[in-house]
Amino acid sequence: MKFAAHLLTATLLMATPALAQNPMTDAMDAEQKAMETVPQGRLAALLKTPEAVASDAVKVSYTRDWLAAQPAGAGGDQFQCLAEALYFEARGESVKGQFAVAEVILNRADSPDFPSSVCGVINQGTGRKYACQFTYTCDGRAETISEPRAYARVAKVASIMLAGAPRTLVDGATYYHTTHVNPSWSRRLNKTASIGVHQFYVSPTRTASN
Structure with a gap:
């Protein structure tokens, strides 16, 4: 204020x-x-x-049992965008890993260096093959959700994060990649966390909003 x-x-x-x-x-x-x-x-x-x-003070337990006990995920466009991104980017990750990826997306939405909405962040560069920020949006393949149980889990993560859950896992990271690749851009950033199959990074000139 x-x-x-x-x-x-x-x-x-x-x-x-x-x-x-x-x-x-x-x-x-x-x-x-x-x-x-x-x-x-x-x-x-x-x-x-x-x-x-x-709500920020609510403690989140990054376990499947805790997540299973939470109400089903629901919401508007921003929820749908976040749930879809978590499904395609992190559905095979642990619960902790899924929350970590969600943190990056929300950190970007809060940063002046990226679009100011969840959907804007996720769709940045979409339409230019392999020039987008999230590969699944521009790899030429249809986004088909074929694992409803996995989607239901990440949808809960999306709802919880959008409701104001704390972001304590990736220390303000706005970038990540899987351990299966070693992109050149990662060498210009500061690594903040390693969770599951993802590495997380922040720009050396991180802004106060992160």
Whole structure:
């Protein structure tokens, strides 16, 4: 909220002449314009309700038994995008590994270096074969979910993460790859974690939002 207040103060100073005519209306317009410049992921974090903050303190147990006891995953477009990405990118991983991949996707959505929504992050570069960020979106093959039980598990992970579960596994990582490959770009990044068959990395110039 302090960040939002600073934005409001700055925009009010810029709008001083107009405020003399209609202070309340112009102040509200200035605040709205300032808030529109903040990435959606970052804005959501700044304006969290007490309930959302409390949800961050919920302890997640990265076990199949714990996940099985959670309610079925559900949600809108962002949920669907995240659940699908986890299915194609990490369905064979452990529960911990699936949560780790979800953290990377959400970290990207909160970073000014990437699109500001989950769907935007996942579909970045889609349409250009092998130029996308998530290979399954541009490998030329149809995204067919043929393992409903695996999808049900990752859908729960997607719901839990979007509900505000803590991100403590990958130390702000915004990149990852499997241990089966050794991409050249990974040598320019800082490794933060190794979980299952995935290695996780963050840019050396990591931003405060991560």
